[in-house]
Amino acid sequence: MKMKQSIAIDHFTRVEGHGRLFLELEDGEAKNVQLSIFEGPRLFEAFLKGRKYDEVPPLVSRICGICSASHILTGLETVENAMDIQVSDQTRLLRELLDIGEIVQSNVLHACFLALPDYLGAPSAIALADNHKELVKTSLELKDLGNNIARIVGGRAVHPITTKIGGFSKIPSKNSLEALENSFKNLKDRALNLVEVFGSLKYPDFERETDYVALKGDKKYEFLDAPLASSKEGILELSKYKEYIEEYTPPYSNSKACKRNGKGFMAGALSRMNLNHDLIDDEVKSLVERTGIEFPNKNPYLISFAQIIEVAHLIKRGIEILEELKNTELKPEKNSFKIKEGEGIAVTEAPRGALLHHYKFDDKGIVEYANIITPTCMNNRNIEEDIIAYTPQLQGKTEEEITFELHKLIRAYDPCISCSTHTLQIDLKSK
Amino acid sequence: MIFLVSDKGKLKVAILGLTCCGGCQLEILNLEPVLLDLVEVIELVNFPEAQSENKDGPYDVAFVEGSVTTREEIERIKNIRKESKFLVALGTCACYGGVQSIRNFGDVEEARKQVYDDDGSHIDALPATGLDEHVNVDYYMRGCPVDRSEIVDVLTSLLIGKTPEPKHYSVCVECKLAEYACLLNEGKLCMGPVTNAGCKARCPAVSVPCDGCRGPYDQANLESFIEILKEKKISVEDILRKFRMYTSWAPQYRNLKVI
Numbered sequence: 001m002k003m004k005q006s007i008a009i010d011h012f013t014r015v016e017g018h019g020r021l022f023l024e025l026e027d028g029e030a031k032n033v034q035l036s037i038f039e040g041p042r043l044f045e046a047f048l049k050g051r052k053y054d055e056v057p058p059l060v061s062r063i064c065g066i067c068s069a070s071h072i073l074t075g076l077e078t079v080e081n082a083m084d085i086q087v088s089d090q091t092r093l094l095r096e097l098l099d100i101g102e103i104v105q106s107n108v109l110h111a112c113f114l115a116l117p118d119y120l121g122a123p124s125a126i127a128l129a130d131n132h133k134e135l136v137k138t139s140l141e142l143k144d145l146g147n148n149i150a151r152i153v154g155g156r157a158v159h160p161i162t163t164k165i166g167g168f169s170k171i172p173s174k175n176s177l178e179a180l181e182n183s184f185k186n187l188k189d190r191a192l193n194l195v196e197v198f199g200s201l202k203y204p205d206f207e208r209e210t211d212y213v214a215l216k217g218d219k220k221y222e223f224l225d226a227p228l229a230s231s232k233e234g235i236l237e238l239s240k241y242k243e244y245i246e247e248y249t250p251p252y253s254n255s256k257a258c259k260r261n262g263k264g265f266m267a268g269a270l271s272r273m274n275l276n277h278d279l280i281d282d283e284v285k286s287l288v289e290r291t292g293i294e295f296p297n298k299n300p301y302l303i304s305f306a307q308i309i310e311v312a313h314l315i316k317r318g319i320e321i322l323e324e325l326k327n328t329e330l331k332p333e334k335n336s337f338k339i340k341e342g343e344g345i346a347v348t349e350a351p352r353g354a355l356l357h358h359y360k361f362d363d364k365g366i367v368e369y370a371n372i373i374t375p376t377c378m379n380n381r382n383i384e385e386d387i388i389a390y391t392p393q394l395q396g397k398t399e400e401e402i403t404f405e406l407h408k409l410i411r412a413y414d415p416c417i418s419c420s421t422h423t424l425q426i427d428l429k430s431k
Numbered sequence: 432m433i434f435l436v437s438d439k440g441k442l443k444v445a446i447l448g449l450t451c452c453g454g455c456q457l458e459i460l461n462l463e464p465v466l467l468d469l470v471e472v473i474e475l476v477n478f479p480e481a482q483s484e485n486k487d488g489p490y491d492v493a494f495v496e497g498s499v500t501t502r503e504e505i506e507r508i509k510n511i512r513k514e515s516k517f518l519v520a521l522g523t524c525a526c527y528g529g530v531q532s533i534r535n536f537g538d539v540e541e542a543r544k545q546v547y548d549d550d551g552s553h554i555d556a557l558p559a560t561g562l563d564e565h566v567n568v569d570y571y572m573r574g575c576p577v578d579r580s581e582i583v584d585v586l587t588s589l590l591i592g593k594t595p596e597p598k599h600y601s602v603c604v605e606c607k608l609a610e611y612a613c614l615l616n617e618g619k620l621c622m623g624p625v626t627n628a629g630c631k632a633r634c635p636a637v638s639v640p641c642d643g644c645r646g647p648y649d650q651a652n653l654e655s656f657i658e659i660l661k662e663k664k665i666s667v668e669d670i671l672r673k674f675r676m677y678t679s680w681a682p683q684y685r686n687l688k689v690i
Contacts, residue, residue, distance in 0.1 A: 011479060012479075038503070040449065040450030040497075040498075040499075040500030040501040040504055040555075040556070040559075041450075041500065041543065041556050042450060042500070042530075042531040042559075043531065043534045043539070043542045043543060043556065044530075044531075046534060046537070046541075046542030046543075047530075047531070047533040047534040047537070047542065051672065052669075052672065055672065055676070058642065058676075059530055059676070062452050062454075062529070062530045062575065062677075063452060064452050064453065064454075065451075065452040065453040065454020065455070065456070065457040065458075065576060066453060066454075066457055068452070068454065109460070113460075113481070114481075117483070123482055123483045123484040124481055124482030124483065124484070125481070126466075126467070126470060126475070126481070126482065127482075129467065140463050143461075143463075144463075147461055155633065155634075155636070155637040155639075156633060157458070157461055158454040158457055158458055158461070158576045159454060159575065159576060161633065161634050161637050161639050162637045162639065164639075169637050169638045169639045170637040170638050251553055252553070407483075
């Protein structure tokens with residue numbers, strides 16, 4: 001007789017938003033897996049129609065509180081592409097700094113506060129503080145640094161204000177940038193030390209090869225300005241994204257999911273690391289080598305590790321940028337441009353992976369078409385495929401253990417449900 | 432008016448979310464290190480975004496972010512209301528419906544089809560509204576996102592048994608006190624004159640006109656404001672769109688006509 005069991009995780013915790021997992025097992029094999037996002041739909045792509053080009057970046061920022069800067073920066077780039085607007089080096093550097101703030105804040109929030117408790121046996125980061133005070137303190141300070149960058153460069157931690165089409169509405173003062181540089185330098189050693197901490201965690205022994213999709217830098221580890229690439233197919237031409245990314249809506253979810261060549265693919269820190277590990281800062285690279293973990297890597301649990309490597313790398317990159325800004329005379333800019341009819345597509349690396357925006361504008365700059373593909377949508381199918389591949393390894397475990405392990409796997413992806421509808425929940429029941 | 436300091440120990444607090452970007456809960460997480468002090472006097476009984484061990488009510492205070500957009504959420508907010516002594520609408524989505532209520536001005540069913548094509552027929556999408564379309568709200572914490580200092584103010588008030596008091600004046604008051612240049616005078620469409628204060632004029636502070644994310648303040652003179660905008664040669668379309676950004680579903684703005 002076949003052993004049938006169904007597992008449902010009803011409400012994911014330590015995940016941004018509301019989601020649930022339903023899984024049917026037969027003799028320990030996954031027969032049916034449904035990652036379902038039940039946060040209410042927001043319908044951005046519909047209500048953006050009829051809005052004016054300059055309202056797009058602040059509106060799309062509201063897709064996600066955690067990665068609001070990524071949505072703004074991608075929105076800005078899309079509008080600028082559509083209207084042939086060039087930005088200065090000063091703007092580019094300040095945008096990169098703002099983006100570093102967000103990646104650091106979000107990666108630390110996920111790796112240290114949402115995922116780490118799983119490895120150190122605590123229900124939350126608040127509980128973690130009892131036994132790992134220094135670690136929690138460093139994580140808090142790093143997260144705070146990320147937020148401070150957003151406050152100084154963007155005018156606010158969540159939903160930046162200064163980021164306008166063509167440049168910034170206000171340039172940060174020399175003093176505030178100097179203060180930032182000091183915080184970066186104060187935190188550098190401790191950030192590097194986190195690579196060691198995360199490199200020594202006991203990650204579940206699970207590997208599955210998939211298609212890793214991320215921006216691929218040429219000289220530098222890029223989040224903003226590089227072509228999209230796949231580990232299987234190399235550079236992907238942005239204008240043809242509909243040909244190689246298939247979006248669909250699973251009948252059990254409020255979130256779209258994506259496939260490439262009929263299968264799931266991975267976006268996010270591990271994909272970036274798999275494609276760009278040779279571009280990591282040398283000092284950080286030698287720390288990674290000492291942990292014995294190698295990239296490219298097929299273990300999705302290492303997403304958290306990749307996030308921490310990025311944090312260390314970005315702290316060093318941040319110091320470089322701040323030193324460069326110190327030696328430049330920063331001045332307010334007025335970028336004049338002509339509103340014109342056009343179409344723009346842009347892709348950047350949000351903390352959770354590639355984020356694509358696509359808009360068409362009429363001659364008055366009014367949106368006629370909008371399409372947004374978020375990293376969580378890209379990852380939805382890949383998570384399901386991981387669960388199918390992972391469950392046979394969980395045979396013999398109790399329901400409670402299986403639930404814990406699957407929850408941990410889903411959490412490793414750092415799904416952001418606000419972005420995908422934008423939520424997560426797990427419910428495990430035995431029939 | 433409300434006595435909340437629990438004689439049985441810490442104030443029982445829930446932080447929950449409906450449909451939104453999650454940014455207001457993030458502002459709570461951004462409260463650290465104050466958050467670590469706060470947990471000395473409050474007990475976070477239900478905070479799924481940050482912890483895996485959560486309990487249902489009753490709660491002394493529930494902070495709920497997000498707008499109500501599905502039938503399931505209508506039931507959820509009604510249950511949360513029943514379980515909470517004091518309900519705080521956390522952020523502009525919970526207060527007014529947020530940016531997603533822009534869709535309420537068109538055909539929501541059409542919008543759903545547009546976004547999810549034909550395979551989204553299982554998706555429940557109602558007009559997006561604030562919490563108070565379905566339940567009574569005890570305190571409106573406005574802002575997109577909320578200002579984290581207000582979260583501490585509200586909790587402190589409640590802890591000492593005081594009702595938190597909202598501000599009854601416009602962003603212009605805070606803007607003038609801070610001596611920022613008036614953007615309306617420069618001919619820009621700044622919503623400061625009609626918008627609830629409490630943000631310390633954060634946008635004008637960086638030379639960006641107020642987008643009105645905190646909603647209309649109770650004595651806002653909308654008619655005169657719109658007259659002034661028209662005198663400044665701002666087009667009717669631009670004016671209407673500005674009222675339809677973050678708080679378009681506020682009762683004062685819902686049926687607003689600009690001619």
